[in-house]
Amino acid sequence: MIRASRSAPCRRSPSRRRLILRSAAVRLLPLLVLAVALLQRPWPCRASAPEHAAAGYTEPAIEASLDRSPAAFGTRITLTLHYRLPAGASLPTPLRISGLEGLSECSRRVEADRITLIFLVDHLDTWQTGPLRLEYEDADGTVQTLSAPPVSAEVLSVLGDKPEEAQPRPIADIIPGRAAWVKALPWAAGALALTALVAGLVWWLGKRRYRDIAADVLPPPHIRALTDLQALDASGLYESGAVKAFYFRFSEVVRRYMEDIRGFPAAEMTTEEIARQPLSTLDRDLLPLLRQADLAKFAGHRPTPAAKEAALESVRGYIHQTSPAPEAAP
Incomplete structure (x- = not known):
């Protein structure tokens, strides 16, 4: 009997444990259901970030900053816009x-994520921007705006920390400067004058030497003129009808001889220019012959054969009268 009374509780203990477990399971079941439901629910914060990253979405923003503050007057300050x-x-x-x-x-530089702008500090007391707005175009081509608050920097006075004690000097007049070429102008003028003097001397010596050589080699002017007249008369130009060519050569012989003995460029002058020169009486006697030659050369005038022969004889007489006297034999 005693054993039977002790063994009965032992047989009932498993059932009691089951009841306890069952009761605990019933109490925990709502919590388990709630936990499963929460685990299966998508959380907005954790799920939206990958979606935004996959879509390449970035929230637009802009931030402005200065490289320094305060800044001295007259220096440069850098404004950076990070966007x-x-x-x-x-x-x-x-x-x-x-x-x-x-x-x-002063300048600006645009990069992939920033805009760097450099300004001259030319304001007193405070250097400050206005409200900053940067326009951009979205993927659809619509113009959008990014905004940032103003930025400012204190401006240091050039008079130092105590401007009230500074003693600035009065502004002096601007000293006029001289260009470098102005300083070299007198030297350039002197060099140019020296060059012109040397060139003139060389020309004069060359001309004098040419005259000396010509006097030694070439025949005298009167001999050359008489020879040219004889060759012109024997050429038959007038008789063949080439009256204009005849008088061109006739006028050339007369003018060149007059230039050789009188010293003015008669060969390059017109008849009227020759007439204005200081001529002798013999020289002026040749002017009608030169005017007659001009009519034949330019106006188609045809002098008679007698007039042609008279002109040749007059020029020969003029040459003989103006040529130097032959030297007496020793």
């Missing part, structure tokens, strides 16, 4: 940035 554009967006050309009105821009 982010959505996928497919681009900056227009030319770049459109507002808020920089009234500032002295």
Whole structure:
């Protein structure tokens, strides 16, 4: 009996454990269902990030910063605009940035994620931009705007930390400068004058030497003129009808002889220019012959054979009268 009473509780203990487990399972079942439901639910924060990354989406933004503050007056300051554009967006050309009105821009450089602008600090007290706006075009071609607040920098005075104690000097007049070529102008003028003097001397010596050689080699002017007249008379130009050619050569012989003995360029002058020269009476007697030759050369006038012979004889007489006297035999 005693054994029977002890063994009965032992047989009931498994059932009691089952009841306890079953009760615990019933209590935990709602929690398990809730946990499974929460695990199967998509979380927006964790799921949207991969989707945005897969779609290449970037939230547009812009941030402005200066390289230093304060900045000294008259120096340069750098403004950097860091920007982010959505996928497919681009900056227009030319770049459109507002808020920089009234500032002295020196240069700008556009990169993939930033725009670097360099300005001259020419404002007193404070150098400051306006509200910054950067325009861009999205993937659809629509113009959008990125905005950033103004940036500023304190401007240091050129008078130092205590401008009230500074004693600036008055502005002096601008000293006029002289160009380098102005300084060299007197030397250039002197060199040019020296060159002209040397050239003139060489020309004069050459001309004098030519005259000396010509006097030694060439026959005297009167001999050459008489020889040319004889050759012209024997050429038969007048008799063959070439009256104009005859009088061209006749006028040339007379003018060249007059140039040789009188010293003025008669061969290059017109008859009227020769008439205005200081001529002797013998020289002026030749002017009617030269005018007659001009009529034959340019007006088609045909002098008679007698007039032609008279002109030849008059020139021969003029040459004999103006030629130097023959030297007396020793």
